Amino acid sequence: MxxxxxxxxxxxxxxxxxxxxxxxxxxxxxxxxxxxxxxxxxxxxxxxxxxxxxxxxxxxxxxxxxxxxxxxxxxxxxxxxxxxxxTGKPVWSLLGPAFMHTLQLTAVSAAAIILLSVALGVYCALREDAWPDRATRGAAFLLTAMPPYWLAAWLVWLFSVKLDLLPTSGMDSAASFVLPTAVLAVGYAGVYFRVIRSSMIAGRNEDYVLYGRANGLTERAITRRVLANSLQVAVPMFGMAVPILLGSTVVVENVFAWPGLGTLSVKAILGRxxxxxxxxxxxxxxxxxxxxxxxxxxxxxxxxxxxxxx
Structure with missing residues (x-):
C-alpha cells in the first residue's frame, strides 16, 4: 500500500x-x-x-x-x-478571501451532493423499474439538463421574488447558501446517484447476496453490505466532486453575487x-x-x- x-x-x-x-x-x-x-x-x-x-x-x-x-x-x-x-495589491490578498468563500460554498454543496446521491441511489435501487424509480430518474434527467443560470433564475424568481423566503445574493447568513447550493447540488447529484443505483443493482445480483439470504441475514443487513461495496466505485467520483465544484462555481457565483473565485476570475479576465x-x-x-x-x-x-x- x-x-x-x-x-x-x-x-x-x-x-x-x-x-x-x-x-x-x-x-x-x-x-x-x-x-x-x-x-x-x-x-x-x-x-x-x-x-x-x-x-x-x-x-x-x-x-x-x-x-x-x-x-x-x-x-x-x-x-x-x-x-x-x-489594483496593485498582492494577488493572494485578493485570492485568499475569495478562495475561502468559494470553499465554504463548495463544502456545503459537496455534502449535499453526497447525501442526495446516496439517498436517491439506495431508494431507486430498492425500487428498480417501479414508478418511484422511473419518476426519480426522469426528474433527475430534467434537472440535470437545465443550464445552471436558467435554474438559478427560476429559483430566485420563486423563492426570493414570489415567496420572499431567501436572499437573492451575497453571503450574509446561512440562508444565503440555500439557492447556490441547490443549483450546484441538483445537477451533480442527478448524475452521481445513477452510478450508485447501477452499482447497487449489480451488487444485489452477486453470489454473496444469495449466500447471505441463505444464512438468514436480514434485507437491511444485505442492503448495508451492498451499499458499502457500491461506495468503492463512488469514492473516486465523490473525491473529484470538490475540485469540479471549485471550477464550476463561476456561473453560480456571478448569478448570486457570491464573492468567490468565480467572480474574481471573471473580473481578472475582463481586466487582463x-x-x-x-x-x-x-x-x-x-x-x-x-x-x-x-x-x-x-x-x-x-x-x-x-x-x-x-
Missing part, C-alpha cells in the same frame, strides 16, 4: 510541475504584452515603447524564460503570486489581470491533481485489487 500511495503522489507532483509551467506560460502567450497591460491598468495616458521596456525590466519580464519561471515557481510555492496589475488569472488557474488545476491523488489512494485502501500490480 505504501508503494501504491508513493507512486500516486509522485505522479501528482510531476503533474503539478507541468501544470505550473503551463500556468506560467499564460502570460507569455497573451495577445497583449503584459507590461503594456500593466501600464493601461495603471491609467497611463500615453504608452510608449520606452515605458514598456522600463516596465518589463521592473517586472523581470526581460529575463530568460526559464529564469522567470523558476523565480515565479519559487514564489508561488510560498503563495506569493506577485501584485495585481489592476494576468497574475490573478495565473494564480486562479494554478490553484484550480492543483486542486484537481491533489483530490484525484487522494481519491486514488482511498480507493486503493478500500479495494486491494486496484494495487495488485504493485
Amino acid at each position: 505504501i508503494r501504491y500511495a508513493a507512486r500516486r503522489l509522485l505522479t501528482a507532483v510531476l503533474l503539478l510541475l507541468v501544470i505550473s509551467f503551463l500556468a506560467f506560460l499564460l502570460q507569455q502567450l497573451a495577445p497583449v504584452d503584459p507590461a503594456e497591460a500593466v501600464l493601461h491598468a495603471q491609467g497611463v495616458p500615453q504608452v510608449t515603447s520606452e515605458l514598456i521596456a522600463q516596465k518589463k525590466a521592473e517586472l523581470g519580464l526581460d529575463r530568460p524564460l526559464l529564469r522567470q519561471y523558476a523565480s515565479w515557481l519559487a514564489s508561488s510555492v510560498q503563495l506569493d503570486f506577485g501584485l495585481s496589475y489592476v 489581470d494576468y497574475p490573478v488569472i495565473q494564480a486562479f488557474v494554478l490553484l484550480l488545476a492543483s486542486s484537481f491533481v491533489v483530490f484525484n491523488a487522494v481519491s486514488e489512494v482511498l480507493s486503493g485502501l478500500l479495494n486491494p485489487r486496484l494495487r495488485k500490480d504493485l
Whole structure:
C-alpha cells in the first residue's frame, strides 16, 4: 500500500510541475504584452515603447524564460503570486478571501451532493423499474439538463421574488447558501446517484447476496453490505466532486453575487489581470491533481485489487 500511495503522489507532483509551467506560460502567450497591460491598468495616458521596456525590466519580464519561471515557481510555492496589475495589491490578498468563500460554498454543496446521491441511489435501487424509480430518474434527467443560470433564475424568481423566503445574493447568513447550493447540488447529484443505483443493482445480483439470504441475514443487513461495496466505485467520483465544484462555481457565483473565485476570475479576465488569472488557474488545476491523488489512494485502501500490480 505504501508503494501504491508513493507512486500516486509522485505522479501528482510531476503533474503539478507541468501544470505550473503551463500556468506560467499564460502570460507569455497573451495577445497583449503584459507590461503594456500593466501600464493601461495603471491609467497611463500615453504608452510608449520606452515605458514598456522600463516596465518589463521592473517586472523581470526581460529575463530568460526559464529564469522567470523558476523565480515565479519559487514564489508561488510560498503563495506569493506577485501584485495585481489592476489594483496593485498582492494577488493572494485578493485570492485568499475569495478562495475561502468559494470553499465554504463548495463544502456545503459537496455534502449535499453526497447525501442526495446516496439517498436517491439506495431508494431507486430498492425500487428498480417501479414508478418511484422511473419518476426519480426522469426528474433527475430534467434537472440535470437545465443550464445552471436558467435554474438559478427560476429559483430566485420563486423563492426570493414570489415567496420572499431567501436572499437573492451575497453571503450574509446561512440562508444565503440555500439557492447556490441547490443549483450546484441538483445537477451533480442527478448524475452521481445513477452510478450508485447501477452499482447497487449489480451488487444485489452477486453470489454473496444469495449466500447471505441463505444464512438468514436480514434485507437491511444485505442492503448495508451492498451499499458499502457500491461506495468503492463512488469514492473516486465523490473525491473529484470538490475540485469540479471549485471550477464550476463561476456561473453560480456571478448569478448570486457570491464573492468567490468565480467572480474574481471573471473580473481578472475582463481586466487582463494576468497574475490573478495565473494564480486562479494554478490553484484550480492543483486542486484537481491533489483530490484525484487522494481519491486514488482511498480507493486503493478500500479495494486491494486496484494495487495488485504493485
